Amino acid sequence: MMKKILLFIKSKLFLFGAAGVFIGLLFSLAMYEGLHRTSDDKFCIVCHEMAPMVAAYHNDVHGGAGKTGIKVTCVTCHLPHDNVLAYIATKARNGVVEGAIHFFGNPDAIDWHANRANKEHFVEDEGCIGCHTNYKTNTNISAKGLKMHAHYESLKNTDKKIGCASCHAEVGHHGLKSMLNYYKPEYPYYNGKLDKQKEEVEKKLSETLK
Amino acid sequence: MRSKKTLFSIGVFLLLSAMSLIGSEAATPSPAKEIPISAEMKEKFPIKAHHAKLSLKCTDCHENQGDNPENFKLIGDEGCLSCHKSKVYLAERLKFMDTLHVNPHNSIHDGPKLYCDECHFEHQKSDNMCLSCHSNDVKLWMRETP
Amino acid sequence: MSKEMMSRRDALKLGVLGAGAAMLSASQAMAAAPTEKDVKFDEEYDVIVVGSGFAGLAAASKAAERGLKVLILEKMGRVGGNSVINGGAFAVPNNRDQKQFGIEDSAELFIKDALKAGLGINHVEMLEVIGKRAQETYDFAVKCGATFQAGKKPTWFGGHSVARTIVTSNMSGSAIIQPMAAFVEKLPGCKLMTRTKFDDFVMSADGTSVVGVTARTNYRFDNKLLSDDVENKSGEKKVYRAKKGVILASGGFSMDKVYRQLQDPRIIPTQDATNHEGATAGAMLKAFQIGALPVHIDWIQQGPWASPDERGFGVAPLLTQQGLFVKGVAVDVRNGKRFMNEMADRKTRADAEYVILHQDPKAFPVAIGTYNTFDEQVYAAVEKGLASGVMKKFDTLDALAANYKIPADALKETIKKYNEDAKNGVEDQFKKQSLKDVKGKEAIEMKGPFYGIRLMPKPHHTMGGLKINVKAQVISANTNKPIPGLYAAGEVTGGTHGASRLGSCAIADCLVFGMVAGENI
């Protein structure tokens, strides 16, 4: 009996193999789709308190504002890419934490402006380097830029390590500081005086995210 | 005939690639070398926290000024802007302040045209120029000049 | 604490310092302007303008428009001196907006007003040029890109018998300065150099005419020095030839700690002023050295609308001149009574305030009004004044009186009388001219809220300077004739406004005579 089955399988090896591959592909497609659909601004903003960040992202070359219209998803820069498991784990943890803050916590208490002092902690450098592979040699970068990138390199793996965002302060989010201020002014003097700007941003945002 | 043409193009291609290689090679600098600096000098010329955080060295700013700190000169706008891009760019980053006409990088009086070191000093306390006429308002409009 | 005592001590210090400096540099003290034989020119231009304020840029714009190659030298890092921090109020006698709003005006009326404020010592021929050419000059400024709040009812400034002042689009002289600087810089062969200090004139070989200047590039003004002009040695020396001549437009000297105190010993070095730090006398003194005639040097105008509660010019001058002073009152805090015509000329008002402050240096008078006293043009500044604490807002007069320690009943009585007179069209005790407008109405609306600003005069405009003729040529004391190759315009010149300049007439003066210099050179 066993033998028969084996034989059967053997005779239809190709078919089985194909089925296996197919199922595997289907799985990864689902996985891929799952991860993919949960990777862009439209998904992330459901839980994350990030309207101004998304608005600023839409004004940035990384958010489709460039000539090519290329868009980099949130997770490209904001989640680790060194291995899939870490990626999924971070994603899941973030999801739970942010969801909890969104639904049960007090998002207003988040001090965006203060958090920007640690901006490099919110950006995964591998994400940047994944595209900007030649950041150390690209001749379109100014001499000073290349020198600073070499400086960055020399600090890697030391306790003085810096991140891409340490210098590229608003990377990925063009006009971030202003955008954050439209939502939550840094100085009380501006309270209530930037509402018109905020309204405009909200309007545009709801259109783009439709 | 045809093969000659192909050969020629391949030759040109290879040459160009080689050139580009040399080009990019030359453009890959090594980080500025650390120059010895006495504790006394360090105290005399402290640097701003946001620059210290990046572990910048004297020669990152004082480029091509030799390696004797005693001879270092002001780096001027050009020096600052080699990292900070342009005055218009810096003004744009504080765009929300334009709403109330208090953007220090795009003031009503001067636009994005002031010298950096009219207000910002790396080795001593910065001095907000707006204060000379707006002594009371500046603290409402913006933080202390970094 | 008596100001006089302090001033004497400081004067003494100044004397000692002066003596020391003189001993150190006896040779420098003798230095005369170099001649073209002594120098090698680094660059050559048709016209060299010293200073980038209204006068300098109007002169440069006009000359450049005529096709001349112009170099503007500015010692500060920023362009525009006092002009770029100025309040943007430009008196244009007999202007189009006046006609639109049915305000009758004429050049003659303007001259009459100016003479009254100037105590009759004005050089009338200069006022005539302003009266005649202000509207044309305004149009020229607009052509160069300047922007104004045109089409609105003109603003009424103290000492003017009618409203004739037009305000720039952003309530600052920068709405004239920035576009004008860009206008000149765009024209071929023209250049504006900041942090470049004019040091001296270069004379023709026979010593009679001006043919160029010596200057220093990469100059850094140092506000910590008592006299930047004398002590500052920064920068690299350059010599420029001016084929057609030099236009001196270096502004006034309200911030010259040494020179202003020599003219008026009450103005001690630490005294705050409304001016930019670079408003010093050095360039003007160089012109005197080559023979220029000085006029009215010791008439230093102090701004009666400034506040001790902020540094420099600040916001108080806008909120008083175009607000509280027009329909509101200023009172002596000790008795709650008015003590001046709030719309008189500056000298009359500053003197009246000084009478109080000399009796009690802490008894800063208070300007009081309601929201309806503010001109539409300054609404934006109202909130700034409140937020910065320079102006305070009160629901009742009692609260206001309590805050400034004014006897409340006396204050209420003052305002009641003031309002009644205005309503009935009765001329008040100080003959305030702007009350004609509120006949039949409440001048200060009693429903409040009430606003208050403490007052203290600050040095603002130096009336005196070089004597120029109606072609903006500088007159020599040696010949009583123009010095060939030397023109001047703006606050560095003297005589035009006599003892005291009316508000918003400096822009008129500087732009008109700047333009005249640019035409004639």
Ligand SMILES: Cc1cc2nc3c(=O)[nH]c(=O)nc-3n(C[C@H](O)[C@H](O)[C@H](O)COP(=O)(O)OP(=O)(O)OC[C@H]3O[C@@H](n4cnc5c(N)ncnc54)[C@H](O)[C@@H]3O)c2cc1C
């Ligand atoms: C705060 C303030 C508000 C005012 N508001 C009004 C107003 O609303 N309406 C009105 O009519 N008037 C007003 N005035 C007066 C008026 O602004 C000035 O009288 C006028 O700006 C003078 O113009 P100017 O071109 O003669 O001199 P400035 O504008 O002062 O320009 C002279 C320039 O010459 C430069 N300079 C001096 N010496 C040298 C040198 N050796 N080498 C190179 N450069 C030199 C100075 O740095 C300065 O930039 C105001 C003044 C102040 C201070």
